[in-house]
Amino acid sequence: MKVKTGPEKIIPILAAYPEAGRDSLIPLLQDVQEAEGYLSREAVVAVGRHLGLPAGKVYGVATFYNQFRFSPRGRYHIQVCRGTACHVRGSGTLLGRLERELKIAAGETGRDGLFSLEVVSCIGACGLAPVISVNGEYHGHLTGDDIPALLEDYRNRETDEDD
Amino acid sequence: MKIPITVNGRTVEAEPGEMLLAPIRRAGYSVPTLCYGEGMTPTGACRLCVVEIEGRSGLATSCATPAEAGMEVLTHSPRAVEARRTIVELLLARHPDDCLYCARHGFCRLQDLAEDLGIRRRRFPADPLPTRLDISSPAIARDPAKCILCGKCVRVCEEIQGVAAIDFSGRGSETRIAAAFDEGMNISSCVYCGQCVRACPTGALAEQDSTGRVLEALQDPELTVVVQHAPSISVTLGEEFGLPAGKDVDGLLAAALRRLGFDRVFDTSFSADLTIMEESSELVRRLETGGPLPLLTSCSPGWIKFVEEFHPRFIPHLSTCKSPQQMLGAVIKTHFAKLAGIVPGKIFSVAIMPCTAKKFEAARPEMAREGLPDIDAVLTTREIARMIRMGGIDLARLEPEESDPPFGERTTAGKIFGAGGGVMEAALRNAHYLLTGSPPERLELKEIRGPAGIKEAEVEIAGRKLRVAAVSGTGNARRVLEEMEAGLRELDFIEVMTCPGGCVNGGGQPYTADPETIRKRVRALYRLDRSGERRVSRENRSIQRLYREFLGEPLSEKSHRLLHTAYSPRDVTK
DSSP: OOOOOOOGHHHHHTTTTTTTTTTGGHHHHHHHHHHHSSOHHHHHHHHHHHOOOOOHHHHHHHHHHOOSSOOHHHSSEEEEEEEEEHHHHHHHHHHHHHHHHHOOOOOOBBSSEEEEEEEEEEEEEEEGOEEEETTTTTEEEGGGHHHHHHOOOOHHHHHHHHO | OOOOEETTTEEEEEHHHHHTTTHHHHHHHHHHHSSSSSSSSSOOOTTTTTEEEOOOSEEEESSBOOTTOOOEEEEEEEHHHHHHHHHHHHHHHOOOOOOOOOOTTTTTHHHHHHHTTTTSSSOOOOOOOOOOOBBOOOEEEEEEEGGGOOOOHIIIIIITTTTOEEEEOOGGHHHHHEEGOOOOOSSSOOOOOEEEEEEEESSTTEEEEOOOHHHHHHHHOOEEEEEEETTGGTTTGGGTOOOOOOOOOOHHHHHHHHHTOOOOOEHHHHHHHHHHHHHHHHHHHHHHHHHSEEEEEOOOOHHHHHHHOGGGHHHHHGGOBBBBBHHHHHIIIIHHHHHHHHHGGGGGEEEEEOOOOHHHHHSSSGGETTTTEEOEEEEEEHHHHHHHTTTTTOGGGSSOOOOOOTTTTOHHHGGGGGGGGHHHHHHHHHHHHHHHSSOSSSSOOGGOSSSOEHHHHEETTTTTTEEEEESSSSSHHHHHHHHHHHTTTTOEEEEEEESTTTTGGGGGGSSOOOHHHHHHHHHHHHHHHHSSSOOOGOOOHHHHHHIIIIIISSSSSSHHHHHOOOOOOOOOOO
């Protein structure tokens, strides 16, 4: 067994891939993200060490795929559908507005940890296009101007829950 | 079985498995390339080498298409030429138009191609990539806006150097070359060898420019500006001034440096001799006290970082000797300062090196005493060539001059440091003397000369058989270390040079370097050695004097304080 050091949570994941080579990279990254919610820097390094790959290469592969994220999800995880139907109905404008309002780019998490933003290809709700999902709740037929109120609503839920 | 093909109607033979590009070139045609690199995996990424093959509908990349019997290849059909022109036009559309301000101006493959293909106007709207300069490292500057994604840097770093500090990240229009986590080069595993800078066809990679700081120091009346030049510089600098490859311009260089205003010109080959005095003594001591062996040489700073990062287990094997640059730096600010009556803080010490990693080495915290760095600035061969041109100095017309005492004399043992295998040869000459009282009968160790990346030899000194190796390219070094760990190789003394072929092929050398040019540079160094009057480091009278008047003897307490150093493991991906 050649599992070396790494964040505690991922040691058992690495252990499930004994003597693995570079072809195990993507499944391993998927398992790590499943467990941790994202790929931490430490996890990327540890996965690289386990497979004998440089961190830069692991990072290069991981950034190729939309499914991998490099910061933890926010309390409210927003998925913006960029499928064909949503695209023609203006999902690009929605995404731009979300990025401006939240001051983060797609794939990032705000500093307060409240919101994170992700672009997905199709969430199967073309009838609601353009549609976004917040922690699995769908919001359809949106325009850019709907965004501030929507975000405010989630922010208020946050304070309500704190009370 | 040779494979017959035709290139533009002429019959040529290809070797089995050979890609089309080689036979095309043998047939006397030149197909442009950007991403192709000899000895690296062909990727066909830039598509500039496309050719038409009779009977095939699409154009084929000649660098990545194996020759097949009977292929009829057209290299310059209107369709192929038009495709190439369009590719270059599209690359230019995303390229910043700042050629006049670019470090690569005049040596840029993209610029050459635009000229060769007669591109005179912009057909596609300009949409240059945003600049995100990375000047975080002391050695290498990266400007991703100028990157054309040919991937040569990635391949040279991974396949040749075994480092893989950078890779393609992202996808589609977001694709970029990046270090892990898109972080700066300073915290990456980059060993600063600069082979990527030499491989890059554009100005996306360059050395950190130190000419400004040096020019400023030269203008400062308070400062005594001293300069040293590395053994390989004199056989490569001439190429920058139209002289034939391998022409030794040692005397012209000294003359040019004085005209630029340097107050003292010292020769790093002198301190290469000094390194040999210390290192061969260290070897003998380790042989006599049982270890740790093999002794690994320590003159190449990229290699040092490589061991600290990837093979810290071998740190005790590294020679504790500083490199010739740093040894000279240390004696300049101590012994020379005292002799010349100058406060060390008023000395600005410059080193001209074939190397980008030397900039990193000079900045290492261990390479300073009482807050004063031993070396204040490092210039590559390319940078000093630029300064000479800027100074309006016509190198070829100067009268040769000598380097200055007390650090201007060298033996040819110090001079051959510039070629891969040279340090080993020089060290063994001196070690033989230390162990037997006389230099070896056979001074030249032919087995460890030549362009191979791993060269081994067995030499007998005083009845003891020594297994030695000269390794160049950190990728090859990794192989040797791993084979030793696996018990497949047993060695007593190993020279490792970071760059393939040694300093003559360093990351700071002129851009124009094909394998034949490199061979000429190497031959020039060995020619100097063959005709040398003094060929063993201990015969250097200035070295003898330095020990007599200042250091005492090799490995003395003073030597240890000034000429030796220590290493520590690095966790670069933290």
